[in-house]
Each structure stands twice: as C-alpha cells, then as structure tokens.
Amino acid sequence: MSMRVLVIGGAGFVGRRVVAQLQAAGDFAITSASRRPRSMPGVQALSLDARDSDALRTVLRDHDAVVNCVTGSGPDILANARSMAQVLPGSACRRLVHMSSMAAFGELDGDIDDDAPLGDGGGWYAQAKRDAELQLSALAGPDLGVALLRPGCVHGPGSHLWVERVGDWLRQRRLGDLGVAGDGWSNLVHVDDVAKAAVRALQVALPADAPLRANLVAPDSPRWNDYFTALAIALGSTPVRRIHPRQLQLDAYLAAVPLRVWERLAPRLGMGPSLAPPALPPSLLKLFAQHRRLRSTNATAVLGLQWTSFEDGVADSARWYRSSRQLAP
Known part of the structure; x- marks a missing residue:
C-alpha cells in the first residue's frame, strides 16, 4: 500500500518541488x-490552515506521514x-519531515555540523525557526520518526530572492564582485535537492529516540563572489563590476527604505513595483x-543525497x- 503523505505548504516554492519529487519517486x-x-x-x-489544530487533526486521520513546508511570519x-505538536502524537502519522532553515543557527559562525547546538540572535525569522524546531524535535520517538531539514540559501527555478532578485541586482550593476x-x-542548495531530501527522509530508517537533523547545503557551494560572478556570466551581464x-x-x-515603501505602496496604487529597482536589505x-559554512554529513551519509x-x-x-524575464537565450 502506498504511503499517504500530506505536504503542508504544498503550493509554495519548496512545497511544489516536494510534491513533484514524490510523484517522480512513485509509491506515494x-x-x-x-x-x-x-x-x-x-x-x-x-x-x-495548519495553524488550526482541529482542522489539522481531521486531515491527518487519512495520512501516514507529513512534510511540513510552512513558512510566513x-x-x-x-x-x-x-x-x-498538539495533534501529531494522537494521529495515524508515523513520520514528520519538517522544513526548518539554516537561520535557526542564528549568529553562529565558522563550520557548523548537523548536530551543532542552535545559536542565538538572527532576528525574528531565526527565533521562530528555533522555537519551531524545539517543539517538534520533542515529538521524536518509537511511534513517530522526525527529520528536521535545514536548507541553506535555496536557488534554482522559482527562487525569488537568490535567483530572481540577485539576477536583477546583477543586471542593474548593484551586485558583482x-x-x-x-x-x-x-551555503547554496538547489531546490530539487531540498525536495529530494524530504522524499528520502520518508524512505530511510530514522532514529527511534531523537530527530534526524540534516543541514542541506551543497558540498561545492562557493563564496558569494563566485556565485555572483557565475550567475552574471550565465545571464550575459558582463563585464562583472567590482562594487565599491x-x-x-x-x-x-x-x-533600501524608500524602495521597500514603494514595493508595498505600488500594488495599492495600481502600479507595478517593478517601476523601481528592488531594495537591497542591509541584512544581506x-x-x-x-564566514559560516554548513556541513551536510547526514544528508549525504544517511539520506544518500x-x-x-x-x-x-x-x-x-x-x-x-x-524565461521569466523574457530575455533572449
């Protein structure tokens, strides 16, 4: 019998790829x-609405596993x-794959292994991801296998920030060397690798008394300057400028401040935000x-990615x- 898998956030950037990889794998x-x-x-x-525990409880009755790709505020x-955390222990589900983020490590720097303690700081998103991990990791046990996946910067088709925005900034000569x-x-990882990791986490044996924690960063992920240069060349945005x-x-x-204000106001005024260049946030x-570098030992050794x-x-x-910008090949 096929494993019945619920993908929460299945209409999102990563969720759509998880669904596609589940279809490609078959038997789901x-x-x-x-x-x-x-x-x-x-x-x-x-x-x-996965925030509604009663609604979630009803849906989980018909599923053996859940892949949680929820994002937002x-x-x-x-x-x-x-x-x-409230609903899963009493459900029919025997496996949870939770999509966390490298942001959960907060301000930690240097090499970071899968089982490194989570850091502090990093803003509201990092704190939310940490708190979510702590709640869900406590569910791991003999009756519920839990995998916590921590993607780095997810690029590939559909990536709004790391491809679309970076591509715009490169073409505007606001990024370069x-x-x-x-x-x-x-700490780049291709979106298909993130999705494949979720599928593999449904297929392999998981620890019976603790969650599997897996950083998702490609082993050949380069420094940012190398990525900007390579993407600029692939887009024909050359010569690559040295940015002071x-x-x-x-x-x-x-x-950044007036540009972000414009991005919010433009739709209300019936105007496209693309009339002004996208803001470059200071956090970037x-x-x-x-100099933080995630190591993905478990993704390679345990998930076989x-x-x-x-x-x-x-x-x-x-x-x-x-294709999205309707540029010549």
Missing part, C-alpha cells in the same frame, strides 16, 4: 495542502508548530560577508531567469 499517495491550494495532476489538493510559523564584502560562504563598499552601504542603508550585506553540481544549478537558474 500525495495530498498538497495550503491556504491557497493549486491543482496538480495526480495530486489531491485541499485548503488547510513568525507568529504563523510558531502557530503551525504548536498545532503540529564585492571584494571582502562578498567573501562569505553562500561605499556603493553597497548607500544602496542598503539609504535607498552581513550575510554576504559571513546526490547533489546538483554548482555549475548545473547556475545554468538551471539562468535558464529560468531568462
């Missing part, structure tokens, strides 16, 4: 649940985790310089970007 009966569901051939789509992430400011590790630190500071700290400057190469990932991302 798939339900894609979201507050705004999308129909997909061969997949049951339903409307679900901090309160949404925490409400979803509380609902899951950042020098020391771009010497941090990118002062330009970055002005862009992120002076221009810190990330670009951060075979990684998309950096070169193939960049080519895949560039094809999608060109």
